Every structure is written in C-alpha cells, then in structure tokens.
Amino acid sequence: MNARLLEFLRDDSGEDLIEYGLLSSFVAAVALATIILDPIGIRTSLVGAYAKAVEALYMAAQTDLVKM
Numbered sequence: 001m002n003a004r005l006l007e008f009l010r011d012d013s014g015e016d017l018i019e020y021g022l023l024s025s026f027v028a029a030v031a032l033a034t035i036i037l038d039p040i041g042i043r044t045s046l047v048g049a050y051a052k053a054v055e056a057l058y059m060a061a062q063t064d065l066v067k068m
Contacts, residue, residue, distance in 0.1 A: 035042055 035046070
C-alpha cells in the first residue's frame with residue numbers, strides 16, 4: 001500500500017495539463033481585465049464593430065425581404 005501511495009505522489013504525468021490550464025486562465029483574466037478597465041479604448045472599438053455588424057445584418061435582411 002505504501003509503495004502505491006509513493007508511486008502516486010511521485011507521478012508527474014498530469015502536470016503539463018494543469019500548467020496549460022493555469023496559463024490559459026491567466027491569459028483570459030488579463031484579457032477580461034483589459035476589456036473591462038479599457039485603458040486604450042478597446043471597449044469603444046468592440047462596441048463600434050458590433051454595431052456595424054448588426055447594422056450590416058439588418059440591411060442585408062431588409063434587402064432580402066424586398067427581393068421576395
């Protein structure tokens with residue numbers, strides 16, 4: 001029993017997965033903080049891009065309805 005416990009404690013095969021998970025969560029947290037705090041105007045750019053996309057989709061839908 002002790003040998004199996006020591007083998008389990010020494011096993012490091014899952015460390016890479018944990019490290020990648022921690023790294024990706026750190027990158028996501030930094031990206032989210034950057035968007036929320038908006039130090040360089042990212043939020044304004046994202047809102048503007050979203051508004052342009054919505055307007056383009058709306059106009060495309062209107063022209064498709066007119067053709068029918």
